[in-house]
Amino acid sequence: MLLQAPASALRHGEIVAFPTETVYGLGANALIETAVQQIFALKGRPQDNPLIVHLADKEKLDQLVKNIPPEFYRLYEDFCPGPLTFVLEKTDLIPDQVSAGLNTVAVRFPDQKICQLLLRLADVPVVAPSANISGRPSATRASHVLDDFKDRIPFIIDDGATELGVESTVIDLTGSMPRILRPGVITADEIRAVSGIEVLSYKDGLEEGDLKRPASPGLKYRHYAPDARVIQVCSKDGKSLEAAVLSELDQLSDQKAGLFINEKSWDKLRLQTVIAEREIIKYLFAAENPDEAAAHELYAALRALDAAGVDVILAEAIPGAEAYMNRLDKACASENMEKEEVKKILFVCTGNTCRSPMAAALFNSYAEEKQQASKIKWKALSAGLHTMDGLAASQSAVSVLCESGIDISGHSSVQLTEELLAEADIVATMTRSQRDILRGFLPALESKIKTLSEWADERGRESAGDVPDPYAQPEAVYRETRNHLQALIESLWQQINSQPGD
Ligand code: TXA
Numbered sequence: 454m455l456l457q458a459p460a461s462a463l464r465h466g467e468i469v470a471f472p473t474e475t476v477y478g479l480g481a482n483a484l485i486e487t488a489v490q491q492i493f494a495l496k497g498r499p500q501d502n503p504l505i506v507h508l509a510d511k512e513k514l515d516q517l518v519k520n521i522p523p524e525f526y527r528l529y530e531d532f533c534p535g536p537l538t539f540v541l542e543k544t545d546l547i548p549d550q551v552s553a554g555l556n557t558v559a560v561r562f563p564d565q566k567i568c569q570l571l572l573r574l575a576d577v578p579v580v581a582p583s584a585n586i587s588g589r590p591s592a593t594r595a596s597h598v599l600d601d602f603k604d605r606i607p608f609i610i611d612d613g614a615t616e617l618g619v620e621s622t623v624i625d626l627t628g629s630m631p632r633i634l635r636p637g638v639i640t641a642d643e644i645r646a647v648s649g650i651e652v653l654s655y656k657d658g659l660e661e662g663d664l665k666r667p668a669s670p671g672l673k674y675r676h677y678a679p680d681a682r683v684i685q686v687c688s689k690d691g692k693s694l695e696a697a698v699l700s701e702l703d704q705l706s707d708q709k710a711g712l713f714i715n716e717k718s719w720d721k722l723r724l725q726t727v728i729a730e731r732e733i734i735k736y737l738f739a740a741e742n743p744d745e746a747a748a749h750e751l752y753a754a755l756r757a758l759d760a761a762g763v764d765v766i767l768a769e770a771i772p773g774a775e776a777y778m779n780r781l782d783k784a785c786a787s788e789n790m791e792k793e794e795v796k797k798i799l800f801v802c803t804g805n806t807c808r809s810p811m812a813a814a815l816f817n818s819y820a821e822e823k824q825q826a827s828k829i830k831w832k833a834l835s836a837g838l839h840t841m842d843g844l845a846a847s848q849s850a851v852s853v854l855c856e857s858g859i860d861i862s863g864h865s866s867v868q869l870t871e872e873l874l875a876e877a878d879i880v881a882t883m884t885r886s887q888r889d890i891l892r893g894f895l896p897a898l899e900s901k902i903k904t905l906s907e908w909a910d911e912r913g914r915e916s917a918g919d920v921p922d923p924y925a926q927p928e929a930v931y932r933e934t935r936n937h938l939q940a941l942i943e944s945l946w947q948q949i950n951s952q953p954g955d
């Protein structure tokens with residue numbers, strides 16, 4: 454039986470990507486903390502965003518959750534297995550990492566043949582976030598998983614395109630009234646109609662500004678976003694969808710545009726000379742049942758249009774298609790937000806295989822945790838003074854960072870260039886001699902080149918010390934280097950984020 458190997462791997466703590474009826478999931482044994490940690494590291498997922506536990510059925514649910522309300526059993530009867538996720542009170546068996554410290558846990562019973570078989574064979578609760586790098590469009594095909602994770606996970610089970618294309622509805626059953634935290638294919642209206650249960654819809658929650666109960670932490674992050682800008686188009690004020698597309702295209706005349714619209718509208722549009730004369734990349738969905746068809750194709754379209762190198766995507770808005778519109782709104786979110794400022798810090802060492810990649814990864818992980826609220830975002834890069842492109846990080850560097858839940862196994866060394874130095878807002882070297890070489894090379898940039906210890910030092914003292922090279926030393930030395938770097942980065946963070954006068 455083909456699923457035996459991935460099921461056993463999953464059970465023993467390895468990562469397995471698998472299809473569900475909604476999107477592909479990146480699965481790990483929920484009871485093995487290192488496996489759960491690896492999920493966060495692989496996705497680059499903020500630690501405060503909890504995971505959904507997947508089970509084949511409710512047989513062993515009692516071990517994982519307590520005080521199950523009667524509504525659960527009604528909904529389970531009516532909708533499970535299916536695209537509905539329940540937030541319930543957790544037992545101590547669920548590691549804190551899974552629930553991100555909340556006293557609740559999300560549980561779902563997917564309705565997909567392969568997934569059901571896998572869960573039964575593995576016979577453990579399986580956490581599975583959508584199988585995409587955090588912030589990117591979710592994966593609805595195995596090839597999407599491969600695009601995001603390449604050879605970084607041992608198993609990807611391919612069962613074609615997923616049936617629904619948008620993630621499950623998340624419903625919170627821990628408050629005085631059930632409340633939808635994330636819209637999905639199963640809507641509040643359907644729950645009322647089928648199960649006779651009164652439920653606050655996603656929008657109700659928003660309108661009331663109900664902050665007393667915890668919403669889905671995942672909702673605060675920008676999501677589902679391709680690299681291209683996404684603009685919504687729809688027919689309104691008596692203007693057709695085709696007219697709306699044409700007028701947008703007119704304003705974007707110098708940009709390579711992608712279209713995600715229904716087939717019928719495209720049939721009308723393609724006859725227009727403007728369209729025929731311009732290079733437009735199209736990704737169409739069926740005009741019948743557009744709600745379902747658009748949801749089914751949205752993520753694949755965003756990914757395909759990105760891969761085709763478009764600058765902008767015009768995507769058809771379908772008022773009333775709640776789950777689809779929720780995801781589309783998020784894909785456009787950056788367009789509605791003020792552009793965030795992203796600053797770059799460049800860590801430099803000699804070979805770019807030990808200290809500087811460790812520093813950059815530790816910095817990015819720390820920044821991820823700390824900077825949700827701040828307007829300025831920081832991003833770290835690393836490079837080596839004397840190296841070649843494409844070397845992996847040293848094995849001990851990978852191991853000691855893995856202990857901190859950070860994965861640098863995909864690191865590939867980069868030779869320092871003048872461009873990298875010029876683009877960085879600040880440059881942090883490991884030693885004073887590296888600093889002096891760089892300053893000698895580019896005196897004009899002197900003020901932004903300091904050792905990491907100097908950046909970390911409150912008074913910016915010149916002689917604040919070096920970070921010694923652990924190269925070829927025992928793993929314990931690398932562990933010391935990691936701890937040293939972590940401490941410096943935390944002080945550095947204070948320095949670069951404190952306002953003058955603070
Ligand atoms: O359809 C799906 O649900 C897919 C497939 C793979 O099953 N999974 C998925 O997982 O979408 P993920 O991790 O991408 O999204 C989980 C959502 C997040 O918005 C998270 O904040 C929310 O569920 N969530 C998880 N645990 C929660 C909890 N205890 N309370 C509130 N929200 C929770």
Ligand code: MG
Pocket residue numbers: 582583591
């Ligand atoms: Mg997700």
